[in-house]
Amino acid sequence: MAELSPTSSRESGSSDASLARRGCPVHELKDRLRLVGLRPTRQRISLGWLLFAKGDRHITAEMLFEEAMRARVPVSLATVYNTLHQFTEAGLLRQLAVDGSKSYFDTNVTEHHHFFVEGDEQLIDVPVDIAVGALPVPPVGMEIARVDVIVRLRKAA
Numbered sequence: 758m759a760e761l762s763p764t765s766s767r768e769s770g771s772s773d774a775s776l777a778r779r780g781c782p783v784h785e786l787k788d789r790l791r792l793v794g795l796r797p798t799r800q801r802i803s804l805g806w807l808l809f810a811k812g813d814r815h816i817t818a819e820m821l822f823e824e825a826m827r828a829r830v831p832v833s834l835a836t837v838y839n840t841l842h843q844f845t846e847a848g849l850l851r852q853l854a855v856d857g858s859k860s861y862f863d864t865n866v867t868e869h870h871h872f873f874v875e876g877d878e879q880l881i882d883v884p885v886d887i888a889v890g891a892l893p894v895p896p897v898g899m900e901i902a903r904v905d906v907i908v909r910l911r912k913a914a
């Protein structure tokens with residue numbers, strides 16, 4: 758758990774206790790979990806730390822499970838799945854179904870589209886807005902929640 762020590766507050770050079778507290782990533786994570794109605798359990802904090810401390814990323818349950826093992830976070834793959842889905846329902850993550858067998862979770866929940874590098878199984882954010890053509894009219898009583906575009910890439914011949 759040594760990795761959970763706040764480094765950002767030290768960098769700020771502030772001696773003010775409340776400021777240092779506000780700059781603590783674990784404290785911020787706890788607040789973030791509470792804000793969306795999730796109790797900040799030890800497992801949620803550990804997994805949340807692995808997920809959110811490295812900037813925007815795309816990760817599968819298996820990838821996060823492996824990271825948790827390496828960081829000696831005692832969780833099962835089932836717990837990782839559950840936590841990812843709880844985070845997604847709470848709006849902390851965005852789930853992307855790339856193909857039938859694999860779900861990626863995006864820590865960037867703002868609207869954006871993706872490249873998917875086939876073979877490398879890698880998702881990359883599309884840095885520009887994509888003009889999505891004429892969308893179909895949804896059935897009565899429904900509205901379009903969002904449009905996810907995945908542009909599949911392969912090595913140019």
Ligand SMILES: [Zn+2]
Nearest residue numbers: 863865871882
């Ligand atoms: Zn993304």
